[in-house]
Amino acid sequence: MKIGILGSGAAGLALGSGLIRIGHAVMIGTRRPEQEKLQEWLHQHQKDGQLGTFAEAAAYGDVLILCTNWQGTKAAIEMAGIWNFKKKVVIDVTNPLDGKGPDKAGRLELALRNAASGGEQIQAWLQDAHVVKAFNSIGNPYMIMPRFKEGEPTMFVAGNDDLAKKAVEDLLRQAGWKDVVDTGEIEMSRHLESLAVIWCAYGFRTGTWNHAFRLLRE
Numbered sequence: 001m002k003i004g005i006l007g008s009g010a011a012g013l014a015l016g017s018g019l020i021r022i023g024h025a026v027m028i029g030t031r032r033p034e035q036e037k038l039q040e041w042l043h044q045h046q047k048d049g050q051l052g053t054f055a056e057a058a059a060y061g062d063v064l065i066l067c068t069n070w071q072g073t074k075a076a077i078e079m080a081g082i083w084n085f086k087k088k089v090v091i092d093v094t095n096p097l098d099g100k101g102p103d104k105a106g107r108l109e110l111a112l113r114n115a116a117s118g119g120e121q122i123q124a125w126l127q128d129a130h131v132v133k134a135f136n137s138i139g140n141p142y143m144i145m146p147r148f149k150e151g152e153p154t155m156f157v158a159g160n161d162d163l164a165k166k167a168v169e170d171l172l173r174q175a176g177w178k179d180v181v182d183t184g185e186i187e188m189s190r191h192l193e194s195l196a197v198i199w200c201a202y203g204f205r206t207g208t209w210n211h212a213f214r215l216l217r218e
């Protein structure tokens with residue numbers, strides 16, 4: 001499958017490399033393809049990896065993944081061209097953090113303060129696309145083929161369109177996620193984004209970044 005990733009930070013590059021590893025073709029969209037880390041990424045993935053503008057990556061992908069810093073997300077979507085998202089499945093990895101960093105308790109603040117969510121906002125910006133929140137409550141090294149000594153982690157997803165969620169679930173299963181939990185419509189992003197705040201707070205408080213959430217059932 002052709003996947004367009006908007007965002008060239010740690011999450012975008014890890015997803016890009018991992019998705020190529022499991023057989024997909026990826027174009028990463030960025031404003032600055034000349035960055036050394038991106039040229040290195042391109043060099044490592046010459047066969048199935050490409051770099052492009054946000055618009056080129058959005059036009060390229062059958063499925064699109066939004067991996068931008070929250071403060072730049074609206075601008076990135078505008079640069080990508082709203083028409084390039086039409087009828088596509090858009091996986092929203094973003095967390096709408098206010099960018100101020102952790103407080104003394106290791107708590108990051110959500111810019112939308114639980115009155116809305118990044119997922120809902122993106123679905124509102126992209127009314128003709130099917131937005132599915134996923135990958136936002138796990139660290140980038142574990143996004144593809146996650147392995148944890150203590151067991152299988154859970155990937156929580158949310159979105160309005162059942163077919164889009166099924167497509168994302170299929171991709172997640174192919175990417176090694178054995179437990180995928182559909183939490184409901186895109187409004188549930190509020191809670192999935194709070195889960196990311198808890199994930200980060202645990203990291204800041206313990207200085208470890210190798211944890212994941214799991215839903216246990218009897």
Ligand SMILES: NC(=O)c1ccc[n+]([C@@H]2O[C@H](COP(=O)([O-])OP(=O)(O)OC[C@H]3O[C@@H](n4cnc5c(N)ncnc54)[C@H](OP(=O)(O)O)[C@@H]3O)[C@@H](O)[C@H]2O)c1
Pocket residue numbers: 006007008009010011012013029030031032066067068069070071072073075076093094095096097135136137138139140141
């Ligand atoms: N890092 C993780 O492990 C992780 C895990 C889960 C969720 N997330 C979420 O995933 C998203 C990406 O995180 P990240 O750590 O990979 O990288 P990041 O540093 O948060 O974001 C990098 C990307 O955002 C774009 N960007 C920044 N400001 C912009 C602006 N004004 N206009 C357009 N684009 C702009 C950059 O574009 P250029 O390429 O053009 O510079 C770059 O592609 C975030 O929302 C984060 O909360 C990250």
